[in-house]
Amino acid sequence: MSNVVVLDNGGGLLKAGQGGERNPAVVIPNCLYRPLTSKKFLHPTTTLSSTTEDLTSAAIRRPIDRGYLINPDLQRDIWSHLFTSLLHVTPSSSSLLLTEALFSLPSIQRSTDELVFEDFGFNSLYVADSPSLVHLYEASRRPYGLVSEAQCSLVVDCGFSFTHAAPVFQNFTVNYGVKRIDLGGKALTNYLKELVSYRSVNVMDETFIMDDVKEKLCFVSVDVERDLQVARKRGNDNLFRCTYVLPDGVTHTKGYVKDPEAAQRHRILTDGATPSRAVETKKETDHLEVMEKSEERKRVDLTKNEFDLTNERFLVPEMIFQPADLGMNEAGLAECIVRAVNACHPCLHPVLFQSIILTGGSTLFPRFAERLEKDLRPLVPDDYQVKITTQEDPILGVWRGGSLLASSPEYESMCVTKAEYEELGSARCRRRFFH
């Protein structure tokens, strides 16, 4: 078999490398960006969080909207740079293992196939969905574990564009069981932007910076009521207050957390613990403070180069657990999982609740799994166990599953070749990937 390029083409990050390797050689944002200092849109060469470049108010163009490839021209541009300058592969002598969001539309599949075979000329293609690859990877890691022996799992993929709860059985995603929440990391970053812009400083154009803020400072609350109380406290009793400094373009080109140690103090709060009430808060004063901050905002909006966060730190990820609180008429993650399980055969229910696998970058918030279990337990019959596993690396898990599949002996027979595509066309070739 020729060389296989494994490409997990996410809406946020693109992960690419050679099949059979443990890690992808390239992990970059799937976008073009234009810093303020540039007239042209540029290709990212690394994850933008690890560059020292000033990304203040950089514009972004993404080929993927709501998880689906809607701009093939832009994707061609990005892939061309990827294959030529970053991976150094020759498509005509390579096979491509490509991930695609579940329930893609025929028109999108057709333009994807055109890109792969007509624009790049790959000699064969296999299209995989993320849940089945994650399942494959986890099953291979523990050959005698439940996921492997029962040959099924419930994969919760909380990524950039959306969140799926997907039952997987015998390595195939059970399509009719999949449930989706229209929320992922992108919506969370935008929500955080909205809150900070309103409450302290205008960051509506700061996607990259606010991604960094979200990744460094947000966490999942296991007790929202309690944490809201803590977040109102003044001084040292407020375990959540922290400050993020925006880049000023002169002394520092990257934003940073002002006192990183203090920002981690929330970790001392464990489930059910009530923080000491040594200094009882004066609620009235708190309001005055809020008021003052807002007044101040109007005056110094553009010159201010730092902002405080308190309840935003957990109210942002809270969206995934209770979208309805924020006006989205969608069930939260726990209920989403229950609905996905209930769509499957009853004899699978107990084993699915015991084999929940978390993947996707948005599951990296501290306490994600803990909160999910807390929400899920009351919704699951008492005699069923609930067991949630977080992937070792939730961002690379899908790619690693793909790498494993690409190096398996069956891979070649699963692919559609260029000749088959030319003879049969997109729609008929695609049927081979349906299960």
Added chain:
Amino acid sequence: MDDENSNPFRRMSSRTRKVAPKMAAALASSDNRTQAALARLEALENDNAGIETIEPNDDDEASLDDDDQAYMQKRSKGTKRKTRQAKALENARKAPRTFLELLHEANLESLPAHVPSYLRAAVGPPSSTSRRHFCSVCGFTANYTCVTCGMRFCSGRCQNIHNDTRCMKFVA
């Protein structure tokens, strides 16, 4: 293999592009509160894409008028003209469209009920109708609702701030 999406006569100028269903619903709704809520949710999927720079001399950047003209000429003169207009038309056909537009075109509603699809995979509304409400100004528990836009506030102070700066921000 020619189907409706690759039909060169199909008009795809941005003028005729369909508005995303949620936005269409918001625009059609006379209820300010519905409009504000939908517009706000829609904004969660936005990117700061930057202002498109259109270079008037660049053939690759088809303007809307060229596009319309190309459509007319193409109809009257058949396929003979492989000109700038034809190229413009080709570009217009390929112009990126939003996922919601593509979804609308795919007409998934017509699939039989047992066929899994993007639409049927939506998780649906929560089973509980009780909601927690957070103040849109300060984030704390909010017991009041703005009668104009439906957003929440927790106190008279936050209400004033809301009225001054945030009310109907997403509709205006």
